[in-house]
Amino acid sequence: MASKIEQLIEDMVLDILTDEYELVDVEYVKEGSLKFLRIYIDKGGEMSLDDCQKLSRIISERLDEVDPIEENYMLEISSPGLDRHLKKEKDFTREKGKEVELKLFKAIEGVKEFEGTLLGLNENNEIEVEVNDQIMKFPKKEVAVIRLAIKI
Incomplete structure (x- = not known):
């Protein structure tokens, strides 16, 4: 759940962005003694350093x-990267397959990490993933992180 500051920044950024950009996420976090405002923006998977600099200004x-x-705080404008985290409903729709x-957060039969093909987010707010030819359902609130896998 987004903090009030994150929601306020998200609304502000959505008003600024043109249709060529997509706001992926906003994070306001403390790391050590510093605070960071991180805004992740995509441009059809082709976000450049020039785009980040322009949007940062x-x-x-x-x-x-x-x-x-x-x-x-420190402002960071960034692409979500190849291993982008999936958080919002639209992320699960876009990255299906x-x-x-x-x-x-808590292991299932001693296992906390899974890898497979994303099938989507169902009406019960469960993330469905095909793991080793088996469809598994994970309640979203029990998932610490889900991101795109990078295959080398």
């Missing part, structure tokens, strides 16, 4: 105008 200017975060890696 635009979003930074808007953040300075609106000033929604009182404390100091692709190979994923899934890690659970």
